[in-house]
């Protein structure tokens with residue numbers, strides 16, 4: 288599947304899913320760069336945007352990585368051009384904010400939730416975040432400098448879900464799954480396509496790459512023990528829910544199960 292969906296620059300379209308690259312994150316210590324993907328999922332209940340990429344704040348004249356990212360600037364650089372930001376990349380796929388019915392934020396890190404600041408007019412009732420993510424961002428607040436402040440004020444009034452599973456539309460088509468480990472309130476998204484009959488699992492940052500997931504490499508897991516439990520839980524879900532494809536947010540290598 289990887290070859291079929293790989294199409295550099297513009298993103299990749301497979302059936303009812305669009306994987307859109309939106310800049311890259313560079314981990315200074317590991318000398319590694321990872322692309323950042325956002326996803327459009329075309330459900331029977333409208334388009335879902337899964338994650339929103341970086342914030343445009345970095346294009347302001349006053350942008351200062353140390354001030355914006357807090358201590359995170361020591362280990363992470365943001366590589367993003369104006370035309371790569373989420374809202375512009377979506378337009379290249381003819382998707383305006385008005386064509387998006389629901390936004391799901393896997394977690395509140397700057398490379399997943401920052402772009403939501405460009406959706407000021409979007410109905411906040413249609414933006415979903417797990418409530419434990421707020422504990423997380425408060426506890427790591429100093430790590431994120433101004434980014435933390437702006438995202439906190441924006442996401443104050445969005446829809447907070449809790450518990451282990453949340454049936455997004457009440458018809459079993461999309462289920463949000465609590466998959467902590469990378470952060471406390473991280474969520475993954477299970478999509479059962481009515482059009483194709485295939486089931487997809489979007490893992491966000493459960494692991495940075497599909498290979499890491501398959502190899503039990505807890506890359507980026509802050510809470511190791513929790514991450515191990517989450518990996519076990521996901522393997523069970525893949526079997527129980529007959530998941531066909533697994534996708535992560537920093538690698539388009541897609542695992543065909």
Ligand SMILES: [Zn+2]
Pocket residue numbers: 394396399469492
């Ligand atoms: Zn993250």
Ligand SMILES: [Zn+2]
Pocket residue numbers: 396398399492536537
């Ligand atoms: Zn990430």
